[in-house]
Amino acid sequence: MKAGVIGAGAWGTALAQLLASDGQSVALWALEPDVIDAINRAHENPLYLANIPLSPLIRATGAMADLGSCDLLLVVSPAQHLRSVVAQAPAGVPLVLCSKGIEAGTSLLMSEVARAAQPTSPISVLSGPTFAHEVAKGLPTAITLACEDRALGQRLAARIARPSFRPYLSDDVIGAEIGGAVKNVLAIACGVAEGAGLGLNARAALISRGFAEMTRFGLARGARPETLGGLSGLGDLVLTCSSTNSRNFSLGKGLGEGASAAALLANRRTVAEGAFTAPVLRDAARAAGVEMPVVEAVCALLADAAPLGAVIDALLARPLRPE
Numbered sequence: 001m002k003a004g005v006i007g008a009g010a011w012g013t014a015l016a017q018l019l020a021s022d023g024q025s026v027a028l029w030a031l032e033p034d035v036i037d038a039i040n041r042a043h044e045n046p047l048y049l050a051n052i053p054l055s056p057l058i059r060a061t062g063a064m065a066d067l068g069s070c071d072l073l074l075v076v077s078p079a080q081h082l083r084s085v086v087a088q089a090p091a092g093v094p095l096v097l098c099s100k101g102i103e104a105g106t107s108l109l110m111s112e113v114a115r116a117a118q119p120t121s122p123i124s125v126l127s128g129p130t131f132a133h134e135v136a137k138g139l140p141t142a143i144t145l146a147c148e149d150r151a152l153g154q155r156l157a158a159r160i161a162r163p164s165f166r167p168y169l170s171d172d173v174i175g176a177e178i179g180g181a182v183k184n185v186l187a188i189a190c191g192v193a194e195g196a197g198l199g200l201n202a203r204a205a206l207i208s209r210g211f212a213e214m215t216r217f218g219l220a221r222g223a224r225p226e227t228l229g230g231l232s233g234l235g236d237l238v239l240t241c242s243s244t245n246s247r248n249f250s251l252g253k254g255l256g257e258g259a260s261a262a263a264l265l266a267n268r269r270t271v272a273e274g275a276f277t278a279p280v281l282r283d284a285a286r287a288a289g290v291e292m293p294v295v296e297a298v299c300a301l302l303a304d305a306a307p308l309g310a311v312i313d314a315l316l317a318r319p320l321r322p323e
Contacts, residue, residue, distance in 0.1 A: 007076035100180035129239035146176035175227030184274030186210035191252020
């Protein structure tokens with residue numbers, strides 16, 4: 001299968017590097033002319049994936065038509081732009097969605113958005129604990145590949161798999177997506193705990209109670225518990241809640257250190273998806289009757305609706321309840 005990648009941020013570039021490692025050329029669609037030039041001329045992407053030499057088999061382009069000969073497209077555009085980007089993609093080509101989030105205004109998952117934008121294209125989801133620079137360097141990684149069509153999923157897994165990159169096949173597309181979307185918001189909460197100096201006990205509590213929130217919301221949306229407890233749920237949650245390599249954790253750390261959300265987001269070239277997902281997730285959870293107090297707390301901090309100390313105190317003062 002001739003593969004292409006839509007989106008030349010850190011994760012998209014890392015996936016292009018992964019796909020090119022078997023000696024096949026990879027088309028990489030990028031928005032920024034300087035990124036296209038750097039990839040094609042110097043075989044690097046200093047803006048999004050610095051200090052990683054890229055394969056000369058990666059060919060960047062700003063024309064979506066150049067992906068027309070691809071048999072497989074990995075879509076790595078920001079979640080809130082996925083609809084418009086997918087609508088431009090070649091019709092009927094299998095799409096593997098690698099973006100994590102929930103669409104604002106509709107509360108649709110990325111697979112639902114993609115099906116609406118490209119109804120003839122088979123949709124799969126690639127999600128799990130993956131820092132882009134580690135994948136680009138060929139460090140060992142395991143990830144969930146969710147596809148409702150098992151035969152297609154097996155073909156995709158065979159095309160994507162590498163000795164150091166191991167996809168685990170699932171048919172629970174919803175579960176894989178919910179894990180990826182919710183963990184971004186919870187990573188902000190764990191970053192806040194780090195920035196505010198609340199300690200490792202607090203981080204562990206946020207990860208475990210956040211996972212309980214993820215599970216409640218996922219089950220309400222039709223996800224399976226084993227998916228939420230797997231690589232795309234718990235696995236991704238543990239990774240992004242434990243390192244400043246996570247954009248969402250770093251955003252939370254800044255909030256915990258006292259910076260405003262507006263200032264932190266204004267100074268970012270890369271996207272911290274959790275900041276956009278948080279209010280959408282909160283509203284979707286409320287509509288479904290699902291209690292998500294950690295998500296509510298993150299929303300309050302992102303909106304500068306309450307001082308940090310008050311938000312922390314409110315979480316700690318919640319009524320005692322069975323686990």
